[in-house]
Amino acid sequence: MRLAQAQLTNYRSIRDSTLFQIERDKTILVGVNEAGKTAVLRALQSINPSPDTPKLDYLRDYPRAELNEIQTGRLTPSALPVAEVRFDLEDADRRAAAEFAPVADDVYITVYRYLDGSRTWTVHGLGQKLSMKAVAKDLVRLRAYLATQSAPQTLLDEIDVLTAVDSGADLNAHAAAVTAMLNTALPLIPEGSPESERWDRLEAAVEETRGWQKATGAIWSRLPLLVYYSTYFTVRPRIDLESLAARQERGDIDSEYDFGNLSLLKFLGFTARELSELGSGAPVKPSSYETNADVRKQHDEALTEHQRKLDDRQYRLNAAGVKLTQDIRRVWGDDNVQLRIVADGQYLKVMVVDDLGVEVELDQRSEGFRWLVSFFVVFRAQAADDLAGAILLLDEPGLSLHALKQQEFRKTVSLLGVDNQIIYTTHSPFMVGSDELDLVRIVEMSSREAGTKVHTRLQVDDPRSIYPLQAALGYELAQHMFAQKKNLVCEGVTDMFYLNALNEAAGEAGKPTFRNSPAIIPAGTASKVAYFCTIYAGQNLSVAALLDSDTAGDQAATQDALVALLPKRAVLRAGDFIDGVSHGAETEDLLRETLLSLAKELGWDSISTAAAQPHRPVMDILTSEHKNVSKWKLAKALTLHLRDDGFDALTAAEQGAWEKLVAAVNKAL
Template sequence: MRISQARVRNYRSVLDSNDFALERDKTILVGINESGKTALLKAIQTVNPPDDTGQLDFLADYPRAHLNDIQTGKAKVEDIKVAEVTFALDESDRAALPGSLAVQKDASLTWHRYLDNVRRYTLTGIADAPTMKELRQDLVRLKAHLEKQEAETAIITAFENLLTNSDSAEITETLATSLAGLVQQATPIVDEEDDKETARLSRLHAATEYGADLKKAVGILNARTPLLVYYSTYFTVRPRIDLESLAARQARDDIDDEYDFGNLCLLKFLGFTAQELSELGAGAPVKPPQYEQNEAVREAHDQAVQEHQRKLDARQYRLNAAGVQLTRDLRRVWGDEQLTLRLIADGQYLKVMVVDDLGVEVELDQRSEGFRWLVSFFVVFRAQATDDLKNAVLLLDEPGLSLHALKQQEFRKTISLLGEDNQIIYSTHSPFMVGSDELDLVRIVEMPSREEGTKVHTRVQVDDPRSIFPLQAALGYELAQTLFAQKKNLVCEGVTDMFYLNAVNSAADAENGPTLKGTPAVIPAGTASKVAYFCTIYAGQSLDVAALLDSDNAGDQAATQDALTALLPKKAILRVADFLVTPYRGAEIEDLFRSTLAERAKDLGWDSIATIAAQPTRPIMEILAAEHGTKSVSKWKLSKSFMNWLGQNGYTALTDDERAAWEKLATAVNKAL
């Protein structure tokens, strides 16, 4: 049985969330701060919370702006629904129900929690119990028949009382019991040869049986309804647990739920109580004075020592097994196969130690907060998964916030694994807790206004664009990862540089001209100053990378950056001017195809052919901007015109100098990569 749909109303910031579907294994609630994600999870939990969960309190939980309605009597707590959670029945649930019930495959059970803490239910896909309206005619005629048979006055009166119930009253619980008793009393009075009346008795008996079975079915489904467990903060496991102190606090019922919960979960996971470990830490039994003289005392002491040693062995084995299990969990998410977690009993202390790849043991609190959080999460989950949390629905509020982005990605996989046995609903702000393949699992939570309250959407189109930022960031990250798909990479300054390089390379390849070998990815950095950062990222991914910079001032500054010169060999820092037949200062990539671009510029209405020919060592873009204005001349339009022309005319249509410049550039790039 798992949740298929939910709706929250009249709870804190939620006036009416609307119905929203939940996935069978995992659902992700995404929204900005103060949108109401926590309120949704807490309200859903009220449907079937753990025993130690607090009750609903209208003063704290009813929307504060409407509280006066309750205080003045306009609204009654017993009429106010807080949460409706629908559970879809699976095959095992349906099989557990009485065979007399016609249970459809899409049958479901909806629990309704009211503000007065009363819980009611609705069954769907199972025929309702008969009502008084359906049975009234049979009851009236049976009563008349009994009167003719001169039945006792008490029976007749009981029938009359039953008939006073409204037509809508269902034959369940009290009514079913009353009717069953009357049918039993009427049976001996009805002549067995009277087919009409015996058939009437059979119909009434079947109605009472169905009502009783329906009541039994609700009891069965109630017992099978999963526990809803909410985690807002994952209780921390302490690196050093004082067993004697913890045992004493337990004995006097003075446990701090927030401070001690993680430690108690660890002990539960180990299968010990604090008192048991504390007694073991006190040492072996002391040899009594009569040990040598009294054989019975000696045998009892030896037996106690032997038993103590056995308990020590059991403690060691359990600590070791627990350490192995937690280590396996941590390695899967943390990505460090050398990492080992050890649980060590040292006198009155239970210590949680971490062994690094050097073999150094350190206490848990000396590791990062994210690592400590992960250890605590697995301890708490492992301790309760086989007991309280078995088949439970886990409501996780902002899990993994202290984990690094890449660790969050791995932890997301762990949540999916947990979802195989436990349905999970979790809220998050982090794009790394939402996979690009999980967008169908996302529900957007937003608060358009305080007057409307929190709303839940299954569609991505929402009123507040900030609500879907984690989804946009997740998609952006996945898109960015495609930039690292190629082994060889050439980083250039701008997008138009990429256009020129890819277009000429494709044209040359089509005509067996000189090309960039290995099909390197051409990556535009945006500006010359960012080239070094891009090269650093690519080199950090163990990819081959080279940089192509213009020969202007910005290119000079970028080429001499320490970050770039220390990262790349000299041959991998390429300058445009080095590939011209006649190098000159300020040359940009457009100058490699100077003559052809002069013609393309003329086609665009920027005729500077004479000037370009008269000033062969002046950059072409500088000439065009000076003669036609920087606002009119567009590098983008010029590059698109060049690509269209090259596609129609081919590589050989370039001038000899342009082909020579390209060949030199292609040779240098191939050598650098």
């Protein structure tokens, strides 16, 4: 089961997040400090948290400025929704439900959580839920028939009770009574008669509603656990068991400081008190041990039991260390690293064994390594070791990892749990890839009155919100600037998105693509293309330039530096590959028909104008007829379009223009 969309309300900084979509595998929440990213994760977690998660409390969780509305009784927590989310079913979920009722492909479940902690849910598309109205007429007619057959008055009374039930009532709630009545009436109904058919219809209705109920129950039982993890939930390298046990018994637990330690104990299957008592040593031999046979027997039995408990502890600690080692190796990339959990008197220690066989405590390794160990401990404890299907809500993951390790962690984040959907927040540009534009959701709070909003679009009120995306793009461009032997310099970032998306889609469809994987580098403006080409040529790298066929492109194409630097075939113009568009053609005109269709979906319908003016550039038409036209939105829409529908969804003219461009670039490089 996968989380597909959510709308969050009435929770801390969130008044109404608005409805936002959640990606199937990984979703990235980006926003400035105090925008409400943690509140978004916490509100999502409330849908199906682990048992040890703090319960919702209106004093702590309702927007503070509105708290008086509850305290004065004008609003009640039970009527205030915190989260409304939709889960889409996987094949395994459908198979589980199909054992009881037919299940269509479009079945999904909506879950609602309220501020008082109550929860409701609805399964959509499973078929009509039957009410008493479905059987009301047959019950009346069956009673009339049975009355003529000298049926017992008790049987007739049972039918009278059923027919008196409100017609809108759930049939399943009365299924047992209907079944009992039918079993009593069966001997009074001749086989093959019309009343026998009526009896069959009533029985079928009961079986249908029971099947519907069991199918919805099967779907509900498979609701995934939502596991929240914060950087604060750190496992301490040395845990004082007696101190922790005493604080637990006093109710003096720090929910953040102790959470990692308690998770480790839960993962091991012990309480702090149990381990503390085991650490106190073996039972002391009584003074009468040698002279009293009964005392000797009791002591020997206690000693044997103590040794058995020590063995049990050792086996559990060893098994836990093996599991954590496997998890860490899978992500950390070091097959020599080994974790051991050791009980030493009143202390529980997490040790790391390096490739030399040297044991050191966890705090002597890097903060990033310690974070990763803590994450897996909490994850396994909260998920009760049933990792498959849990949804991971990661708050600022990898914050203490080195920048390059963050990049590796980003690439392997889906390996943290097999078949786990992941939603994480970040400020770090290294945790967002330039190829993950469609996975990003912007969390923004323009004012306290408006509260936290979650945007799928990248065009937001506060430009600081998308700074990690800009920084990520800048870093990636810098890293790749001289990495490739062959390079194609284009004008803008959206041109790069178009070219990369088209090249990938064409490759998947078996159509022509750029040879030797050239780096596609946006210069920012046409005037800077010459400078970029100069830098690449100075590094003895192959370089070509793709310029728009507008005035700025004309000026750039005739710059002395570019003319002297590149052969004529290496200065490409967008208009050379497009039939019909005259002066002013841009990269977008390679995809004219498709972009016009996508623009209409975005609210910018200029199809009729474009049809009447076939030689006019598409962006010129859109920007003249509509306000706030965004090249970023169009680029993202095309990326999603190609991902979902493939290269063959483009028109023949667009595919032809792409093939011409590819041939020219390959020749130039």
